Amino acid sequence: MATVSMDRKLAALLSADVTGYSRLMGENEEATVHTLMTYRQVMSALIGEHRGRVVDSPGDNLLAEFASVVDAVQSAVAIQQEIRARNGELPLDRRMEFRIGINLGDVIVEGERIYGDGVNIAARLEGLAEPGGICISGTAYDQVEGKLALAYAFEGERTVRNIAKPVRVYRVHMDSEGKASRVRARGRESLQLRRRAATFAVALLILAGGVTGWHLLGRSPLLVTAIRAPEATALPLPTKPSIAVLPFANLSQDPEQEYFSDGITEDLITTLSRMSGLFVIARHSTFSYKGKAVKTAEVSRELGVRYVLDGSVRKSDGRVRITVRLVDGLSGYHLWAERYDRELQGIFAVQDEITHKIVTSLAVKLKETEERSMERSDSDNQEAWDHYTRARELFRQATRQANQEAQGLLRRAIDLDPNFARAHATLAATYRRGWVWGWSDNPDDAEQRAVATGRKAVELDRLLPQAHKELASIYVYQRRHDEAIDEALKAVELDPNGADGYAVLAEVLNYAGNPTEAIKNVQTAMRLDPYHSAWYPYILGQAYYLRKDYHEAEKALVSSITRNPKFMPARAYHAAVYWELGQQAIDPEEARAFQEKATAEMGEIRKVIPKPPTERKGTTPFKDLLIRQHLHETWSKAEELWRRAQEYK
Numbered sequence: 001m002a003t004v005s006m007d008r009k010l011a012a013l014l015s016a017d018v019t020g021y022s023r024l025m026g027e028n029e030e031a032t033v034h035t036l037m038t039y040r041q042v043m044s045a046l047i048g049e050h051r052g053r054v055v056d057s058p059g060d061n062l063l064a065e066f067a068s069v070v071d072a073v074q075s076a077v078a079i080q081q082e083i084r085a086r087n088g089e090l091p092l093d094r095r096m097e098f099r100i101g102i103n104l105g106d107v108i109v110e111g112e113r114i115y116g117d118g119v120n121i122a123a124r125l126e127g128l129a130e131p132g133g134i135c136i137s138g139t140a141y142d143q144v145e146g147k148l149a150l151a152y153a154f155e156g157e158r159t160v161r162n163i164a165k166p167v168r169v170y171r172v173h174m175d176s177e178g179k180a181s182r183v184r185a186r187g188r189e190s191l192q193l194r195r196r197a198a199t200f201a202v203a204l205l206i207l208a209g210g211v212t213g214w215h216l217l218g219r220s221p222l223l224v225t226a227i228r229a230p231e232a233t234a235l236p237l238p239t240k241p242s243i244a245v246l247p248f249a250n251l252s253q254d255p256e257q258e259y260f261s262d263g264i265t266e267d268l269i270t271t272l273s274r275m276s277g278l279f280v281i282a283r284h285s286t287f288s289y290k291g292k293a294v295k296t297a298e299v300s301r302e303l304g305v306r307y308v309l310d311g312s313v314r315k316s317d318g319r320v321r322i323t324v325r326l327v328d329g330l331s332g333y334h335l336w337a338e339r340y341d342r343e344l345q346g347i348f349a350v351q352d353e354i355t356h357k358i359v360t361s362l363a364v365k366l367k368e369t370e371e372r373s374m375e376r377s378d379s380d381n382q383e384a385w386d387h388y389t390r391a392r393e394l395f396r397q398a399t400r401q402a403n404q405e406a407q408g409l410l411r412r413a414i415d416l417d418p419n420f421a422r423a424h425a426t427l428a429a430t431y432r433r434g435w436v437w438g439w440s441d442n443p444d445d446a447e448q449r450a451v452a453t454g455r456k457a458v459e460l461d462r463l464l465p466q467a468h469k470e471l472a473s474i475y476v477y478q479r480r481h482d483e484a485i486d487e488a489l490k491a492v493e494l495d496p497n498g499a500d501g502y503a504v505l506a507e508v509l510n511y512a513g514n515p516t517e518a519i520k521n522v523q524t525a526m527r528l529d530p531y532h533s534a535w536y537p538y539i540l541g542q543a544y545y546l547r548k549d550y551h552e553a554e555k556a557l558v559s560s561i562t563r564n565p566k567f568m569p570a571r572a573y574h575a576a577v578y579w580e581l582g583q584q585a586i587d588p589e590e591a592r593a594f595q596e597k598a599t600a601e602m603g604e605i606r607k608v609i610p611k612p613p614t615e616r617k618g619t620t621p622f623k624d625l626l627i628r629q630h631l632h633e634t635w636s637k638a639e640e641l642w643r644r645a646q647e648y649k
Contacts, residue, residue, distance in 0.1 A: 007109040008116075011065045012072040012140065014052065015122040016043070016079070016100045018060035019131040024096065035096050036060060039086070041251060043079050043098075045312040048325040050075035051334040053296075055114055063122070065114060067334070069104050069136075069143035073150070076100045076134045077172070084132060097132045101125025104139040112295055112332075121167055124160035128169060138168025235304025235530060241362040242279035242305035245269045247290040248322070249312040261313035262287075263389035264322070264351065268309070271355050273497035274465065277364040281305055282499035282529035300329020303530055307335070309358065318344050324354055326361060335361050345382055369463060369494070379413075379420040387413035388423045395426060400439045403430050421461035425470045428454035432474050450474050465495035469504050481512040481623045492521075499529035506539050512623050515543035534564035542573055546627070550584070553577045568605050575601035576634045595641065602635070602642040 018024070024032040043062060044054050052066040052075055066072040080100065087095040103125060105118025121137055129135040136144070141152060151173040157166035245268050250261040266283055273280045281303050289299060296308040311324035325337035336357065340350045359366065379385055391409035394402040410427040413420055431450035434440035454474050457467035472487035488505035495501050506522035509515070522539045526532050541556035554577050560570035575598045582594030620628045 008106055009109055010104070011107050011114065011118065012067070012069040012143075013103050013105065013107070013114075013119055013122040014047070014062075014064040014066065014072050014076060014100060015102075015119070015126040016062045016076075016098045017126055019097045019099055021060040024094070027093070031094060032096075035090070035094070039083060039096060039098075041249060041312070042082055042086070045249070045251065045323045046078045046082065047075050048310070048334075049323045049337045049339045050078070051325070051337045053327075053332065053334070055112070063114075063119065065107075069102070069140045070147055072102050073134070073136065073140070073144050073148060073172070076102060077150070080132055080134065099126050099129035099131060100134045101127070101129055101136070102134065102140050103137040104143055105137075112297060117163060121160070121163060124163065124167070125169065128155070128158065128160075129171070134172040136170050136172065138170070141168070141170045235302075235527070237304060237306060238279035240277060240279050241307065241364060242281075243272065243307040243309060243358070243362070244281040244286050244299055244303045244305045245272065246294075246299065246308060246310040247287050248310070248324075251312045251314040251321075252316060257313075257315050259389055259393055260315055260386075262290075262393070263385070264313055264347070266389075266392070267351055268354060271351070272358065274495050275359065275364055275366060275370050276496045277366065278362070278497065279305065280497040280528070282497075282532075284499070284533055285529050285531040288531045296327045296329045297332060304527075306330060307362065315344065320344050320347055320350075322350055322354075326358060347382070348380055348385075379417045379423070381417040381420070384413040384416040384420050384423065387416070388420065388426065391423075392426060395430060398433075403433055403439060406430050419460055421457050421464050422466060424453050424457035424460060425464065425467040428457060428470045428474065432470070432477070436477050447478075451478075463494055465491045465498055465501055468494065469498070469501050472504050472508055476508045476511050477621050479511075479621050479623065481508065484508045485512060497528055499525040499532070501525075502528070503536055503539055506543070510539065510542050510546060511621050513546075513627075515546040518543040534560040534567040534570060536560075537563070538567065538570040538573070541570065541577070545573055545577055545580075548580075550577050550580050554581070566608060568608055571601050571605050572635065575599075575605070575638050576631060579634050579638055595638075598638040599641045599645060602638045603645075606642065 018036065021032075040057060040062065047054055047064045050066065050071040051068070052064045052071060055063045055065055057063070064072075064075075066075070079098070083096070083098055087097070090096075101122045101124065103118055103122040105116070105121055107114040107116045107118040125135040125137055135155070136152075144150070145152075152170045153173060155169040155171055158169045159166050245265060248261045248265045250258050252260075265286075269280060269283050269286070272278055273282075285303060296310070299308050300306065306329060308327050308329045309324065310327075311322060314321045320340075320342060322340045322342075323337070324340075326335040327333070328335060338354075338357070340353070342350055358364075379388070387409045391406040391413065394406040394409070407427060407430045410423050410430065413423040414427070417423070428450050431440075431446045431453060435443050435446035435450055440446035451474055454467065454471040457464065458471060461467060468487045469491035472484045472491060475481075475484035475487060485505075485508055488501070488508045491498065491501040492505055502521045502525035506518040506520075506525065509518040509521065519540060522536055522543065526536050526540075529536070537556045537560040541553045541560060544550070544553035544556060554574070557570050557574040557577060560567060561574065564570075578594045578598035578601065582591045582598065585591035585594060620631050622628045622631075
């Protein structure tokens with residue numbers, strides 16, 4: 001009978017559960033669940049800081065694995081100290097205490113799950129621990145003895161359920177304040193001697209055992225990572241180091257601070273995006289995972305990247321604590337994890353440190369301009385940054401009211417810091433929308449303000465991609481196509497991972513009369529932003545329309561409308577595509593069917609926008625007058641059919 005081969009590895013396992021969970025649930029279910037969810041987030045963050053990963057968390061239990069027993073024990077101590085501190089803010093009868101067990105053992109690996117006696121022993125040790133306490137197995141103790149300044153009490157060999165042999169049990173001393181008792185660590189000389197002896201023994205194993213020696217070393221998680229076959233990704237991996245930065249979890253008590261953690265995440269993406277030696281997934285795609293319990297392997301596979309960065313933010317009483325970890329999404333190996341506990345004014349320095357650590361870890365070579373961009377910040381004013389971050393979120397809502405509110409916040413940010421280049425660039429974008437989208441009561445004034453503010457942003461920081469990208473968008477609607485192309489190319493050069501930069505360049509190229517190059521650039525944008533907005537396939541559909549490839553144009557525009565049925569520019573070009581297909585049709589019935597579809601699209605537009613596409617400034621800023629005239633004629637014909645249909649009704 002053939003045996004089934006299973007993947008195995010040696011892992012440090014941490015098992016935790018809540019003491020008296022049934023009583024807490026019986027007394028107040030909602031409060032218990034709320035506390036449990038909060039504490040679980042805290043525990044997950046601390047586990048991540050210590051290079052571990054949460055494997056499962058059913059009910060009130062939590063199972064985590066680590067590559068190192070030292071990391072597992074340090075994580076357990078940090079968890080118990082943090083939980084005790086938080087319990088101090090709760091009534092006695094609502095406090096939630098955890099018991100933790102740690103074991104070093106062999107486990108069976110099946111995808112993201114792990115099984116075996118190694119896991120079971122950790123769970124049994126958890127049951128032997130006191131509320132708020134930690135018990136570790138003899139195999140775990142052998143690894144941490146002398147390496148941590150902690151005191152342990154040997155509890156003897158204990159027989160535990162469903163485990164054949166007795167287990168040596170050690171209790172980590174926790175004092176009355178919930179702190180781990182400290183003992184003097186062994187001297188450096190002794191530790192160095194042990195390390196040298198271990199190195200010498202490994203060398204002998206390799207020399208004497210050859211393949212056998214490497215097989216034994218293969219139990220090291222790092223080496224397992226190196227030789228393990230990676231799971232196939234949904235998208236092909238880029239040749240350069242690739243990374244996705246997931247939205248940092250907001251651990252602050254105030255949900256209103258969500259914008260703050262989102263702002264930190266977005267700033268990290270923006271900074272990393274400017275490095276040509278990296279491949280960075282755009283914000284739009286990574287924020288699609290916000291608030292979801294996802295595994296790094298899934299993110300890696302779905303976005304087609306090797307590395308995933310995630311973390312959490314807690315802002316309180318003028319201080320901020322940021323935890324962050326970098327994970328190899330293909331193997332699950334944690335490259336590093338850090339916790340930063342700083343004054344709120346030090347937030348920008350923390351962001352710089354995280355960026356430098358990522359660049360160093362992934363061995364990214366930086367150009368001189370990229371090094372300079374890492375060293376500079378266009379504003380160190382915390383209040384100005386606060387206003388800018390809020391305004392950025394409002395701008396994304398793309399409504400007239402939100403646009404006006406964003407303008408007010410951006411003006412206040414600029415009053416606080418007149419040299420805040422990003423605030424000037426975003427303010428220019430709000431003026432452009434007011435002018436192009438017809439939201440401004442004085443379009444000419446909005447146009448002048450857009451140009452002046454966009455130029456000011458470039459003047460303040462010529463290395464800011466956002467400023468050049470915004471000027472490109474403004475110039476193209478003024479039909480200054482050559483200047484628009486120059487600015488868009490500069491934005492892409494400064495931000496080689498900026499998906500929106502490539503999309504702006506593609507749109508400018510469409511209006512300038514080069515749809516073939518536009519297609520290449522918008523496809524690059526789509527790869528950088530796999531979960532892209534309706535804007536990208538709209539640009540692609542527009543390009544295919546200009547090339548008279550109407551069937552491809554239809555597919556792209558359907559994709560755009562599916563993503564956002566209220567995105568009227570896509571519907572306008574969809575109407576034009578249907579009209580052209582009707583003109584090409586040989587069969588009269590087919591031609592009439594396409595005309596009816598064009599008319600239906602025009603009806604959808606008029607439900608939302610009183611003016612037809614021919615009267616909207618932002619619809620046709622083409623360099624070629626003949627293209628403008630042809631589009632206007634096409635829309636006018638579809639508009640006329642729609643009017644007749646309305647009269648008939």
